[in-house]
Amino acid sequence: MLVLPAVDILKGQVVRLYEGRAEQATVYFQDPGEAALFWQKQGAKMLHLVDLDRALGQGENTAAIRRVAQSLHIPFEVGGGIRSLEVLQEVLGLGAARAVVGTVALKDPLLLERMLALAGERLVLALDARKDEVVVAGWKEGTxxxxxxxxxxxxVLGVRTVIFTDVSRDGTLQGLDLEAVARVREAWPRELIAGGGIASEEDLLALKALGVDGALVGKALYEGRIDLRRWG
Incomplete structure (x- = not known):
């Protein structure tokens, strides 16, 4: 099972949020490039980069992501505020192996189809949910x-890969809601990556047992609860 370290960028720094709240951000690295190289050296096979400012509609961190892209020799995916074909092309142009889209996939089906036509299997859809309700716009809006x-x-649209995040647990180190993940696994037979509350290697083993293809891990890695070298 693939373990993807999350490198979430807010105002140029690498942070982890508590339940997606920008006002409850913990800074782990001042420089996203340093964080990316750290996880690469720890054995990561792929990184998950998120532009939180773009997701929240308060700016962007394109220059920082470009610097990360130039320093890495492993694949990376980018998410956060990709809500137009132009931004999608920009992200793919930076060298991202995959682009992660959430809000557009729920709010604009026609644009989603155009994005799938442009990016194909390089387009990953983010399914963010709170108590089974899908949320969008930086997790601020219920759908x-x-x-x-x-x-x-x-x-039906032919999407290949979904990232499922339980936003009520994200950044809390409470552990996964395995019943929720199991329901998603049952409903989604294609590639599935799960995150939200992963706190220990036991959570990773549980995901593997469910047949989940990948795990998106943030705070548990940054705080040393999971040794990436055992999973890279």
């Missing part, structure tokens, strides 16, 4: 739609 309903629609 009123259920997880299973959204997954069914994405299957």
């Amino acid at each position: 009123g739609r259920r997880v299973a309903e959204v997954l069914q629609a994405w299957r």
